[in-house]
Amino acid sequence: MPLAAYLVLAALVFVIGLFGVLTRRNAVGILLGIELMLNAVNINLVAFARFRADLAGLVFTLFTIAITVAEVAVGLAIVIVIFRVRRTIEADHLDLLRG
Amino acid sequence: MRLGSPELALLVLALPFVSFLVLALIRPLRRSGRPAALVSILAMAGALGAAAALTWQAIPVARDVNPSVLWSWLPADGGPMASVGVWVDGMAMQMCVLVTLISLLVQIYSSSYLADEPPASLGRYYAYHSLFAFSMLGLVLSPGFLQMFVFWELVGLCSYLLIGYWYDRPSAARAAVKAFWITKLGDLGFVAGIVMLWAATGTFDFWPLFQAAQAGTLQVDGLATIMFLIYLGAVGKSAQFPLHIWLPDAMEGPTPVSALIHAATMVTAGVYMVARAYPLFALVPSVLMLIAWVGAFTALLAATMACVERDIKRVLAYSTVSQLGYMMAANGAGAPGAAFQHLTTHGVFKALLFLGAGIVIHHFHTNDVFRMGGLFRQRPWVGGAFLVATLALAGVWPLPGFFSKEAVLGAVLDAHLSVPFLMLIATSFLTAFYMFRVVFLTFFGHAHAEHHEHPAPPIAMDAVCRALAVLTLALGLRAALTGHHAEGPAWLPWISLAWAGAGIVLAWTVYQARAVDPARLSAALAPIDILARRRYFLDAIFAGAYRFLLLGLSQVIGWVDRYVVDGVLNALSAGALRAGDTLRRLQTGRAQDYVYGVALGVLLLLVWAQLG
Numbered sequence: 001m002p003l004a005a006y007l008v009l010a011a012l013v014f015v016i017g018l019f020g021v022l023t024r025r026n027a028v029g030i031l032l033g034i035e036l037m038l039n040a041v042n043i044n045l046v047a048f049a050r051f052r053a054d055l056a057g058l059v060f061t062l063f064t065i066a067i068t069v070a071e072v073a074v075g076l077a078i079v080i081v082i083f084r085v086r087r088t089i090e091a092d093h094l095d096l097l098r099g
Numbered sequence: 100m101r102l103g104s105p106e107l108a109l110l111v112l113a114l115p116f117v118s119f120l121v122l123a124l125i126r127p128l129r130r131s132g133r134p135a136a137l138v139s140i141l142a143m144a145g146a147l148g149a150a151a152a153l154t155w156q157a158i159p160v161a162r163d164v165n166p167s168v169l170w171s172w173l174p175a176d177g178g179p180m181a182s183v184g185v186w187v188d189g190m191a192m193q194m195c196v197l198v199t200l201i202s203l204l205v206q207i208y209s210s211s212y213l214a215d216e217p218p219a220s221l222g223r224y225y226a227y228h229s230l231f232a233f234s235m236l237g238l239v240l241s242p243g244f245l246q247m248f249v250f251w252e253l254v255g256l257c258s259y260l261l262i263g264y265w266y267d268r269p270s271a272a273r274a275a276v277k278a279f280w281i282t283k284l285g286d287l288g289f290v291a292g293i294v295m296l297w298a299a300t301g302t303f304d305f306w307p308l309f310q311a312a313q314a315g316t317l318q319v320d321g322l323a324t325i326m327f328l329i330y331l332g333a334v335g336k337s338a339q340f341p342l343h344i345w346l347p348d349a350m351e352g353p354t355p356v357s358a359l360i361h362a363a364t365m366v367t368a369g370v371y372m373v374a375r376a377y378p379l380f381a382l383v384p385s386v387l388m389l390i391a392w393v394g395a396f397t398a399l400l401a402a403t404m405a406c407v408e409r410d411i412k413r414v415l416a417y418s419t420v421s422q423l424g425y426m427m428a429a430n431g432a433g434a435p436g437a438a439f440q441h442l443t444t445h446g447v448f449k450a451l452l453f454l455g456a457g458i459v460i461h462h463f464h465t466n467d468v469f470r471m472g473g474l475f476r477q478r479p480w481v482g483g484a485f486l487v488a489t490l491a492l493a494g495v496w497p498l499p500g501f502f503s504k505e506a507v508l509g510a511v512l513d514a515h516l517s518v519p520f521l522m523l524i525a526t527s528f529l530t531a532f533y534m535f536r537v538v539f540l541t542f543f544g545h546a547h548a549e550h551h552e553h554p555a556p557p558i559a560m561d562a563v564c565r566a567l568a569v570l571t572l573a574l575g576l577r578a579a580l581t582g583h584h585a586e587g588p589a590w591l592p593w594i595s596l597a598w599a600g601a602g603i604v605l606a607w608t609v610y611q612a613r614a615v616d617p618a619r620l621s622a623a624l625a626p627i628d629i630l631a632r633r634r635y636f637l638d639a640i641f642a643g644a645y646r647f648l649l650l651g652l653s654q655v656i657g658w659v660d661r662y663v664v665d666g667v668l669n670a671l672s673a674g675a676l677r678a679g680d681t682l683r684r685l686q687t688g689r690a691q692d693y694v695y696g697v698a699l700g701v702l703l704l705l706v707w708a709q710l711g
Contacts, residue, residue, distance in 0.1 A: 021694055022694060094690070098687055099684065099685065099687075099688070
């Protein structure tokens with residue numbers, strides 16, 4: 001398969017993730033969207049590493065996966081705390097910074 | 100021309116200034132009252148001594164010797180912009196003697212007259228007095244217009260302070276402010292004139308200006324306008340029509356202050372300035388003509404008002420205005436010497452009149468001449484002194500007023516100013532009439548029953564009056580004995596004597612013999628009488644102009660400020676508020692909306708990158 005196929009796949013996953021981030025009302029759904037966007041990037045990195053025979057892309061991907069895990073852990077923890085405090089995780093209701 | 104030593108002139112100047120500084124800076128001394136008076140009087144006596152020595156040691160020099168000593172002032176590129184110094188010629192020295200003498204006598208007199216004042220006020224009074232004498236001496240000794248203007252304004256300030264000495268009296272405070280502002284009106288012209296003259300010639304100093312003027316090399320465009328503006332300063336200061344209205348109100352100050360202002364300091368400054376700058380005025384005959392006409396008109400107008408005034412001090416005030424008119428008329432007629440002669444003699448006997456009036460007011464506890472009477476029998480010395488001064492003012496031989504008035508009249512006649520001459524002759528009749536009206540009502544006639552026995556006036560007041568009376572007599576006798584004759588036709592003295600005599604006789608008939616009822620006299624002269632009693636509505640006109648012009652203007656400005664300036668500002672701030680309120684709504688606080696913003700931004704960047 002050519003490189004373009006991987007890139008199209010990555011773009012599709014990224015846009016699906018962005019769509020989820022923009023449209024989901026549930027905070028957990030938004031986090032899932034973010035995961036998709038990050039993994040789309042990972043697909044890009046891995047594909048480029050493979051086709052250019054450059055290990056740097058794989059190393060980047062490893063780092064990204066590790067950071068993503070940490071981000072999910074922190075993000076979910078925040079969501080749980082918000083739920084305890086506000087009794088909701090609807091993103092539309094979390095507008096304390098409204099002007 | 101006579102030349103004095105500049106060091107002595109500076110000493111004359113320094114003594115009152117040091118006295119002022121000492122009184123102003125050392126608070127306990129000022130608030131102690133009598134010691135403060137003593138300091139001021141001693142300094143003034145020293146200044147009088149220095150002024151006398153100055154005159155004594157003066158040496159005659161040729162006409163083309165510069166009488167001024169200058170130090171540079173206001174450094175600028177290409178030489179100093181102005182200089183300060185002293186100008187010690189005969190006129191300045193004579194004036195120094197007059198100013199220091201009158202100031203000294205008035206200060207001595209004041210120490211008794213104001214003995215009941217609280218010590219702190221008395222100290223303040225003497226501090227002002229010292230500053231006043233210093234300012235006037237500085238003005239007299241000025242070698243240039245700029246220095247003269249500085250002292251000119253100081254004199255104005257001091258007269259304001261002294262007229263408003265009893266500042267807790269509303270009428271005195273108002274009179275002080277009125278005097279200040281009316282003279283400021285003229286000073287505006289003065290300052291504009293000297294700046295224009297400087298712009299045209301590049302110097303404020305008298306000497307180069309006079310030299311150029313006399314050599315005919317002074318080429319200045321619009322010199323007539325400049326000199327007219329400078330003359331305006333004298334109109335305000337020397338109470339010429341129509342700015343004379345402040346002087347009668349200035350009677351709100353203590354009587355010795357009136358004596359000082361009318362005799363030696365303040366009002367003589369304008370006459371002195373015109374006489375000093377005469378070489379420049381001589382170049383513009385049109386302005387001289389105006390000065391003569393305004394002077395003569397002022398003399399006549401003020402004399403008519405003096406005839407109907409009941410307040411003894413106001414009668415004297417109007418007589419000062421009238422005599423200032425004489426002096427200005429002489430200036431305008433091209434005889435600054437005659438003007439200056441009248442200034443000095445008038446200074447002596449007007450001081451005497453005011454100080455005598457102070458004793459009279461002390462005696463009767465009123466200013467109203469119709470409630471006085473019969474004082475001569477009780478106080479023959481005061482009466483005699485007052486009578487001497489009155490005769491001098493009326494211009495009776497052999498008193499000094501006769502000679503100086505004759506010089507003025509001769510000069511005006513010489514200049515072929517026949518209408519002003521007739522006005523001045525009529526004024527001399529009125530002068531004799533109103534002064535003897537005061538004398539007959541105050542010193543003769545029957546004493547009013549309500550008066551109980553009063554203690555004699557304090558020795559200082561009495562002595563000062565006697566000294567001035569002797570001085571007046573001496574001046575007159577000296578003029579008579581030295582055979583001093585003004586130019587002019589031989590009939591002139593007889594005419595002026597005859598008119599003065601007629602005035603005295605009329606006053607005697609009406610107020611002493613009571614052959615004619617004063618009410619019938621005023622009824623016969625009804626229109627003039629009413630106009631004079633209302634002061635020719637000049638005060639009302641000024642007040643009306645003030646109300647109409649100034650208040651109208653301020654209403655317009657107020658409207659503009661309230662609705663245009665404030666309106667623009669209010670619109671701006673309201674717009675900012677509304678804009679902020681609208682923009683505030685962009686901040687929804689929802690994370691997703693911000694992500695939308697970011698996504699949209701990235702999209703736009705991509706599109707822009709593609710298009711570029």
